[in-house]
Amino acid sequence: MENKCKNNILLIGFMGVGKTTIGKLLAQKLNRKFIDIDEEIEREFDMPVSQIFKNIGEKAFREREKELITSLTEKQLKIISVGGGAFLQQEIRQLCLASSIVIFLDLSFEGWKDRIDLIIVSRPVLHGKSIEEMEKLFYYRQEIYANHHLKITSDNKDAEEIADEIVRKLIVDFDIFV
Numbered sequence: 001m002e003n004k005c006k007n008n009i010l011l012i013g014f015m016g017v018g019k020t021t022i023g024k025l026l027a028q029k030l031n032r033k034f035i036d037i038d039e040e041i042e043r044e045f046d047m048p049v050s051q052i053f054k055n056i057g058e059k060a061f062r063e064r065e066k067e068l069i070t071s072l073t074e075k076q077l078k079i080i081s082v083g084g085g086a087f088l089q090q091e092i093r094q095l096c097l098a099s100s101i102v103i104f105l106d107l108s109f110e111g112w113k114d115r116i117d118l119i120i121v122s123r124p125v126l127h128g129k130s131i132e133e134m135e136k137l138f139y140y141r142q143e144i145y146a147n148h149h150l151k152i153t154s155d156n157k158d159a160e161e162i163a164d165e166i167v168r169k170l171i172v173d174f175d176i177f178v
């Protein structure tokens with residue numbers, strides 16, 4: 001088996017599935033640095049993503065997202081959580097799949113619906129959408145996230161359990177050592 005322990009570990013999945021939450025836990029457990037692309041961009045612009053979308057526009061956000069992911073994936077050994085929409089850009093997908101172990105955090109639409117109240121304010125992509133429109137977007141994005149190296153289902157599991165399961169799989173299937 002190819003030794004992957006020098007690779008970045010990168011989390012993908014629909015907004016709200018837990019990439020940021022679980023990425024932070026994984027970083028502690030694997031003793032690696034954690035980078036959240038949304039948080040980096042928010043720091044740079046000194047405003048939340050919803051304000052960046054409103055004041056500067058989604059296009060500028062997507063451009064910065066691509067630049068940051070490109071420069072970060074050139075450096076190794078980090079845990080990276082990318083925004084839920086980043087993988088829509090083909091260039092980002094290819095780059096991530098070539099440079100990192102890409103983990104898809106999967107959650108059923110039923111499970112996801114229970115999280116809407118937690119995330120709606122800070123996710124501009126959801127604003128003004130009906131539940132049917134959100135469902136359509138959810139299933140459209142699932143096809144994009146089908147490009148991954150490891151899938152973890154997260155329904156009815158807490159964040160600690162999910163992070164522990166990922167660590168176990170990284171050790172067994174990807175030769176990562178802690």
Ligand SMILES: Nc1ncnc2c1ncn2[C@@H]1O[C@H](COP(=O)(O)OP(=O)(O)OP(=O)(O)O)[C@@H](O)[C@H]1O
Nearest residue numbers: 014015016017018019020021083084118157158159
């Ligand atoms: N396993 C879990 N069980 C229950 N709630 C969770 C779980 N993981 C995360 N959450 C909660 O769901 C919400 C969204 O989580 P988080 O911000 O980590 O998602 P995300 O995937 O990073 O979203 P985005 O793509 O929009 O950045 C948070 O309120 C978090 O506390």
Ligand SMILES: O=C(O)C1=C[C@@H](O)[C@@H](O)[C@H](O)C1
Nearest residue numbers: 015049083084085123124125
């Ligand atoms: O899924 C998306 O398109 C997004 C998810 C968030 O992480 C942010 O990157 C932003 O709100 C867009």
Ligand SMILES: [Mg+2]
Nearest residue numbers: 019020038081
């Ligand atoms: Mg996040």
